[in-house]
Each structure stands twice: as structure tokens, then as C-alpha cells.
Amino acid sequence: MNTEQPYLLTPGPITTTLSVKQAMLQDWGSWDGEFRAMTAALCQRLIALVDGERSHVCVPMQGSGTFAVEATLATLIPKQGKLLILMNGAYGQRMGRIMDYLGRDYVALDKGDYAPPRAHEVDSILAADPAITHVAVVHCETSSGILNPVAEIAETVVRHGRRLIIDAMSAFGAIAISAREVPFDALISSANKCFEGVPGFGFVLVRQSALEASQGHAHSLSLDLFDQWQYLVKTGQWRYTPPTHVVAAFLQALDEHAQEGGIAGRHARYQRNQQRLVAGMLQLGFETLLSDEWLSPIIVTFFAPGHANFDFQTFYDRMKARGFIIYPGKLTAAESFRLGCIGQLYDAQIDAVLESVAAVLDEMEIPTGAPAHALNAQQN
Numbered sequence: 001m002n003t004e005q006p007y008l009l010t011p012g013p014i015t016t017t018l019s020v021k022q023a024m025l026q027d028w029g030s031w032d033g034e035f036r037a038m039t040a041a042l043c044q045r046l047i048a049l050v051d052g053e054r055s056h057v058c059v060p061m062q063g064s065g066t067f068a069v070e071a072t073l074a075t076l077i078p079k080q081g082k083l084l085i086l087m088n089g090a091y092g093q094r095m096g097r098i099m100d101y102l103g104r105d106y107v108a109l110d111k112g113d114y115a116p117p118r119a120h121e122v123d124s125i126l127a128a129d130p131a132i133t134h135v136a137v138v139h140c141e142t143s144s145g146i147l148n149p150v151a152e153i154a155e156t157v158v159r160h161g162r163r164l165i166i167d168a169m170s171a172f173g174a175i176a177i178s179a180r181e182v183p184f185d186a187l188i189s190s191a192n193k194c195f196e197g198v199p200g201f202g203f204v205l206v207r208q209s210a211l212e213a214s215q216g217h218a219h220s221l222s223l224d225l226f227d228q229w230q231y232l233v234k235t236g237q238w239r240y241t242p243p244t245h246v247v248a249a250f251l252q253a254l255d256e257h258a259q260e261g262g263i264a265g266r267h268a269r270y271q272r273n274q275q276r277l278v279a280g281m282l283q284l285g286f287e288t289l290l291s292d293e294w295l296s297p298i299i300v301t302f303f304a305p306g307h308a309n310f311d312f313q314t315f316y317d318r319m320k321a322r323g324f325i326i327y328p329g330k331l332t333a334a335e336s337f338r339l340g341c342i343g344q345l346y347d348a349q350i351d352a353v354l355e356s357v358a359a360v361l362d363e364m365e366i367p368t369g370a371p372a373h374a375l376n377a378q379q380n
């Protein structure tokens, strides 16, 4: 299926099926009834995946995932509101930058590179600061791959009568979440992660009552989620040119997602990829950044080998020559790299990744993937 092109071991864009790519071989009129029906189907199917039929609506937004995050924060948080951002990586930090641009008030609970925010911490911050109206959390913080404890956080946020916004960009589609159990006002995701579509739009599953109350909040015309929704309700169309081919590919991707067993089926394959990958890497001496409890089936951070011969760019280039695009790490303290488990990856690809890592270490004359701290411990 994919003999020439390298596999993407990255958290999006990911390796898609041939049938998803082929779904784009047609042109659609954005105002045409056929395309409006495609948009309606897309929204209805996404809402069903979170049991949100009675409470939530789906608003798609052109652009990459960040456009949808920015639109959500700008539309749902009133100008006089205040956001608590639970940060443990780049995507939480990015929400802070968005708030800076918006000029709206926020505080951060910053746990550094990868420690999880816990409910008791959120509890004391909310108790001490009644001005906070909203809380934002990243479901899978793709920077480290950690799966944050969203359910316990949601429970705390709601108990304090505040509103929850979830950046589920890299989790939704593979990690189950129900609007009936986790009471969120907004869940944000995009086409090109666990649903295995191609990049081009994000979407927000948003509580209808919260969206109804949000008119006039947005700072931006094109990122006004309320306006986008109103136009969709009135006309069945996106405001401004939709990524028609991307939507067609996404509907095909949703079919394939359902055929695989929906969220549970996709989760099972990614989890299997992750376990096979981690087990093989440990045998080569590598160590994961996170303890097993916090590993997600989305992407895994490994410490770089501590051996003096290791050089990330060389490692990257040699992995690419063998057909795999890996992902650099994002830690401030230690050298690391990441391997994604999502997209069209199965046992055969994971085994080939492991063989390639072993062969590349060999070529670089690095006897073990063990990180510096493990090598130092051995010497002492």
C-alpha cells in the first residue's frame, strides 16, 4: 500500500489509506446540495461519537487545529471572563499565547514538561479565585504523549460551577469520551489525527447553550465560532470557502473508523502499536520519559541514547532512508525524540520500525539505546 513513501511516525499529519486519498478525486461546489449533505453528515456523526445529540452541536472550522482552538477560546470566553489553563507542554502553552493575543485574562497551572495536572490542584485554584470562569485542559498533551486525567478534572470544574474546554486534538477518535460523563462545554479536534483524515480543518463539539450565549465575544471575523455556526444553521454551508476535498476524505476516513470498530477499535490498534513499540525499544535499551501509568496510545517520548556517538539529525536521516519519519522531542531538560503510534500503522510497520532503530544504532556504533542517566548510574 505504501511502498515508496515513508511512514509518518508523527502526531499528524499521519499516514492515511489509499482510499482516503482517492476520495479527493472529485470537485464539489461548496453551495451544492450534495456538499451541504456531506457537511451535515460529518457534524452528525461526530456529535454521535460523544453522545452529544441532545446537548452539543458541531462547528467545523477551516485551517489547522490551532485555528479551531483560537476560535473556541475567543468565542466562548467573554471579554470579562478568566481562563485557567492547565499546562504541561507546548499545546497548553500555546493556549496561553492565544489568550495573550486576545488580551483576555488567564492564569496557568504550569506543571512543566510532563507532570499531570491533578484534580486537587485545580480544586484549590478554583476555590481561591472566583473570577475564573473557564478551565482549559489538553487531553493528550502531544509534546510528551501524556494522557491527562480529564475525567477527574471535569468533575472538579463542574463542582465549582465553571466551564471546561478540552483540547482533544490528538486524542479524539481513539480515546473514548462522552459528553454525558465528562461535562465539557467544548471539545476541539481536527481531521488529521486519530480519525486519519488529511489536514485542512478542525471542529468543535460545543454545548449549544454556551454557544448561544457567546454572540459578540469573538475578536475576529473569520474565527467567530458563533457566526460560523449561525451561518451553518441558516444555510447548511460553511462561511467562506470550505476545504471540500478534505471533507470528502474525512467522510471516507469516518467510514473506515467505523469499520475498524469506532473509537474502541481504533484505540485497540493504537494501544497494541504502542505496547509493541515500547516493548521493542526497551529491549534495545531505550527508556520512556513517562511511567506506564501516563503513557498514551498516541505518541511516546523516548530519551535519546546517552552514548557520545548519538546525533539526532543523523538518526533522523537514517530512519528516513529506511522509510520512517520520526519526530523530535520537546523537552527542555533532557534530549529526547518521539515515535507516534497513530495512522496506518500495524504490527508489520512497528516491527520494521524496531528493526530499523536497531540497524541505525548499529551503523552509528551505539551499543545501546540507554539514556545518559542510565549509563551514569551503571558507572557509579
Ligand SMILES: *Cc1c(COP(=O)(O)O)cnc(C)c1O
Pocket: 011, 012, 064, 065, 066, 067, 069, 091, 138, 140, 141, 142, 167, 168, 169, 170, 190
Ligand atoms: C496537533 C495538535 C494541535 C493543533 O496543532 P495544529 O498544528 O494547529 O494542527 C493542538 N493541540 C494538540 C494537543 C495537538 O496535538
